[in-house]
Amino acid sequence: MIDKLKQARLDKLNKIKEADIDPYPAKCERTHIIKQAFDNFDEFSKSEKEIILAGRIRMIRAHGGLTFANIEDQSGQIQLFFKRDEIGKEEYAMLKNLDMGDFIEARGILFTTKRGEQTLNVGGYKLLTKSLLPLPEKWYGLKDEEIKYRKRYLDLIMNKDVKNLFIKRIEFINNIKEYLNGNNYLEVETPILESVPGGADAEPFITHHNKLDTDLYLRISLELHLKRLIVGGFEKIYELGRVFRNEGISTQHLQEFTMLEYYCAYVNYEELMRFTEDFYTAIIKKTFGTLEIKYQDEILNFKTPWQRIDFREIILEKSGVDIEKHPSTEDMQKVLREKKIKFDKTVGRGRLIDQLYKKLVRPKLVQPAFLINHPLDISPLAKKKDNSENKVQRFQILIAGSEVGNGFSELNDPIDQKERFDAQAKLRTAGDKEAQMTDEDFIEALEYGMPPTAGFGVGIDRLFMILANQENIRDTVFFPMMRPKKTRKI
Secondary structure (H helix, E strand, O other), X not given: OHHHHHHHHHHHHHHHHHOOOOOOOOOOOOOOOHHHHHHOHHHHHHHOOOEEEEEEEEEEEEEOOEEEEEEEXXXXXXXXXXXXXHHOHHHHHHHHHOOXXXXXXXXXXXXXXXXXXXEEEEEEEEEEEOOOOOOXXXXXXXXXXXXXXXXXXXXXXXXXXXXXXXXXXXXXXXXXXXXXXXXXXXXOOOOOEEOOOOOOOOOOOEXXXXXXXXXXXXOOOOHHHHHHHHHOOOOEEXXXXXXXOOOOOEOOEOOEEEEEEEEEEOOOHHHHHHHHHHHHHXXXXXXXXXXXXXXXXXXXXXXXXXXXXXXXXXXXXXXXXXXXXXOOHHHHHHHHHHOOOOOOOOOOHHHHHHHHHHHHOHHHOOOOEEEEOOEHHHOXXXXXXXXXXXXXXXXEEEEOOEEEEEEEEEOOOHHHHHHHHHHHHHHHHOOOOOOOOOOHHHHHHHHOOOOOEEEEEEEHHHXXXXXXXXXXXXXXXXXOOOOOOOOOOO
């Protein structure tokens, strides 16, 4: 079916070329976008000002010597009116070689039809692009989820809601930058390729540098390079960048996603927690116009202050397990067996506690809240709490049963940091692929001195997914990773 439709369009393409018309010209003479035509309709129509519009044909129908068409650009859609007696027989005859999906420019004067539709009376037109394949509504309707992700460009053409969702995401990110810039944070960039990946518990992707003949890793977080910049004298910085984690696929996980991290010197995690609460509420209100956000069957209320939840206490309340009474890896393994939670025998106590929490506790925490007082075992980069050897100065933001933000007072004691890296290295040697590697250069940077600093990070895609009431994180990125397919012959 598709081959026949394509052949019909190829035949029209040949006729266009035979008429000595370039079906793919480089230049367009557009004077206004469609929204401007509507916004200035009364002025342009009364003065009979000629304008030139351009866009993709979304509808075309002929009635003898009259043809109506709709074209669409990014700003909107407008009706075109072609009259054979006005544009000439030859130009009018060439209209039969146009199809839905083609791009054209049309010059003319705006008027209102008898039915009250604001329309461009075309005095001349030019083909800008001849499309060779029909739009999805003509064949499979774009109902296949996999095709929507693989061919997002078709999804954007056919579904205004999808396009508007991505425009909203762009607005959301711009609001993030505006807020941070307005609070004197400087936007920076750090390397994607690293000799030692760090800053998160995740398995990295590996690549190879041919000239240097060395393996490199795609970064799993932005953290360690940003903290090097704090050592170098920057005091308030942030980065919005892509990070890569070689982990499983789910409705809330991507292998490549956008991370926001910001760091502020001379503050601790409590001060940064207050800033972050204000930051979230400000960008949510500006982007969505409200602090009450619908997500699935829940109304999430972001009005401050948010609840503060103690890590140990909430696990005890929701699971019946007091983690402090299970001080060893073996103890926690026994707990997970009793709770019938699958676990990797190579991971340490911290990861086992985290699995218990994620399985039995976090899904039950719906309203925006801060999770605090985490155990040291699961926080290798956070500063210990005063007068505590097993708790750290850390907070996580929880929304709708998901983690959407993580911050802490940064560990700036190089000796303590080395010991924690060594503990992680033992876990990695035992088989834990997500345990952090020892970054000797970062330890050396800390030895030069890093001021008291608090930092925060959040995966933008997951946060936006919840705020935009989407069920699958892949719906919030243009081109999510898919299983490779065989190359189609052209």
